[in-house]
Amino acid sequence: MAYFVTARKWRPQKFEEVVGQEHITKTLKNAIKNHRIANAFIFSGPRGVGKTTTARILAKTLNCLNPKDGEPCNECDLCVKFLKSQTFDIIEIDGASNRRIEEIRKLRESVKYAPTVGKYKVYIIDEVHMLTTESFNALLKTLEEPPEHTVFIFATTDIHKVPLTILSRCQRFDFRRIELQAIKKQLEKIADAENIEIDDQSLTIIAKKADGALRDAQSLFDQVVSYCGNKIEVKDITLMLNLIDEEIYFALSDAILEKNFSAAFDISQKLYENGWDFIDFTNGILEHFRNIMTLKIRGNTDLIETSENYKQRYLKYKDLFSEGDLLRILTYLSKLQSEIKIIQNQKLKIEIALTQIIGLEKSSTISELLEKISSGTIEVKTNTTNLSDEIGRASCRERV
Numbered sequence: 224m225a226y227f228v229t230a231r232k233w234r235p236q237k238f239e240e241v242v243g244q245e246h247i248t249k250t251l252k253n254a255i256k257n258h259r260i261a262n263a264f265i266f267s268g269p270r271g272v273g274k275t276t277t278a279r280i281l282a283k284t285l286n287c288l289n290p291k292d293g294e295p296c297n298e299c300d301l302c303v304k305f306l307k308s309q310t311f312d313i314i315e316i317d318g319a320s321n322r323r324i325e326e327i328r329k330l331r332e333s334v335k336y337a338p339t340v341g342k343y344k345v346y347i348i349d350e351v352h353m354l355t356t357e358s359f360n361a362l363l364k365t366l367e368e369p370p371e372h373t374v375f376i377f378a379t380t381d382i383h384k385v386p387l388t389i390l391s392r393c394q395r396f397d398f399r400r401i402e403l404q405a406i407k408k409q410l411e412k413i414a415d416a417e418n419i420e421i422d423d424q425s426l427t428i429i430a431k432k433a434d435g436a437l438r439d440a441q442s443l444f445d446q447v448v449s450y451c452g453n454k455i456e457v458k459d460i461t462l463m464l465n466l467i468d469e470e471i472y473f474a475l476s477d478a479i480l481e482k483n484f485s486a487a488f489d490i491s492q493k494l495y496e497n498g499w500d501f502i503d504f505t506n507g508i509l510e511h512f513r514n515i516m517t518l519k520i521r522g523n524t525d526l527i528e529t530s531e532n533y534k535q536r537y538l539k540y541k542d543l544f545s546e547g548d549l550l551r552i553l554t555y556l557s558k559l560q561s562e563i564k565i566i567q568n569q570k571l572k573i574e575i576a577l578t579q580i581i582g583l584e585k586s587s588t589i590s591e592l593l594e595k596i597s598s599g600t601i602e603v604k605t606n607t608t609n610l611s612d613e614i615g616r617a618s619c620r621e622r623v
Contacts, residue, residue, distance in 0.1 A: 229441040233413055236306075237294045238280055241273050242409050242437055243401035248277065250396070252293030255284055260343075261394040263366050263375040265351070267382035268398025271436030274378040277398075278347045279305075281376060282313045286341030301341050312341040318350040318379075327358040331365050334373050343374050351377040352384035359386050366392040400435025403427070403528045409437060410444055414455075419448060421455040424530040428460050431528060467499045469529075472511035473536060479552075479581050480543055487577035491570055501569040502560075509556045515540045516549045548585055555580060 235241045238248035247266075254260060264281070266274040284290055288299035295302050304310040316330070330346065338344040348354075354362075366375060366389065377393065379385060407426045414421045429447065433440035451459045461468060471490055478486035494504055514527045518541055524534040559576050566572045 229445050230438050243405045247396045255293040262369045263393040265377040265393040266396050267379050271438030272398045278376040282345040285343045312338040313345045315347045318348050319353040322354045324357040327361045345374045347376045349378045352379040352381045401437050403430045406430040406440045419453050424457045425455050427530040491574045505560050505563050512552050
């Protein structure tokens with residue numbers, strides 16, 4: 224029995240199965256139901272978010288003999304032939320390998336012929352931005368006044384390379400990155416159907432690594448299953464992908480609160496021994512303190528992209544850091560993020576940076592000092608010397 228990767232096996236066959244692009248699928252379904260089919264569509268967006276899949280569903284629905292509520296039936300002869308790649312009425316073209324004007328001229332000639340069986344002759348051109356300027360020019364007239372039976376569907380990851388003259392002749396649909404929770408939900412659905420045991424933290428790691436691309440998440444899922452088998456555990460994923468253990472970020476934030484300077488060297492040594500990338504660590508620690516800032520300002524973890532158990536860990540920091548302290552840390556880490564890329568001895572740079580962050584004193588605003596005076600927390604002595612010193616320290620705090 225042939226093996227199909229998850230991305231192919233679970234490729235959506237209906238608009239309702241497309242994940243995270245409801246704003247597009249609803250529009251296309253309504254256009255089909257109301258018989259408002261444009262001559263040309265262009266789908267743009269990041270990789271792996273469903274552009275080509277949606278184009279195929281649209282093409283299949285346009286030629287379906289028994290469409291239901293704007294969806295293909297996937298049972299009629301034309302749908303079955305399309306699924307088996309046996310139809311001549313839906314032509315898929317790779318723009319990267321058919322970019323020359325000669326190929327476009329052949330396409331322009333074939334457009335004149337009516338579909339063999341279906342209602343429409345549909346041309347799906349993937350990575351259309353790879354076409355040459357001459358090829359785009361050759362398409363202009365055909366796009367503006369195509370035969371009634373012809374529909375063009377373009378897909379591209381770089382919409383800015385497509386000439387405005389082409390865009391103005393198409394209905395444009397912008398696909399967006401798929402949200403973390405939507406990817407996790409789809410992967411959980413796949414895991415349940417495949418009898419694979421996986422926890423929330425493992426799903427979060429895979430979904431975050433995919434960076435909004437469901438296809439990347441599915442490919443990574445296949446890789447993880449090959450390594451772990453039918454029971455996927457966090458420690459196995461971390462080992463396989465050589466990911467930085469998130470506990471190291473919490474260790475740093477705890478060290479800052481406890482003024483534990485030795486933790487800076489422990490963390491640096493652990494990064495070095497495990498072969499973890501110092502740049503990835505810098506990006507991770509920046510995200511970590513961004514999460515704490517989000518919690519501090521909003522009072523909840525809704526905008527923190529991590530597993531539920533780590534969200535609970537973040538809650539304990541809600542009242543332990545001030546907004547001012549977090550801003551100083553984030554400012555320093557942002558500077559470190561740009562500097563670490565050009566430093567030869569990254570380990571030494573990380574040790575110095577972590578030591579400085581741990582050594583940052585807590586800051587206080589003048590309003591907070593006045594409140595402490597009112598409550599008697601700060602004792603005001605003769606000539607207000609202590610008050611002046613305290614306010615001076617608050618106002619002239621060492622800048623990062």
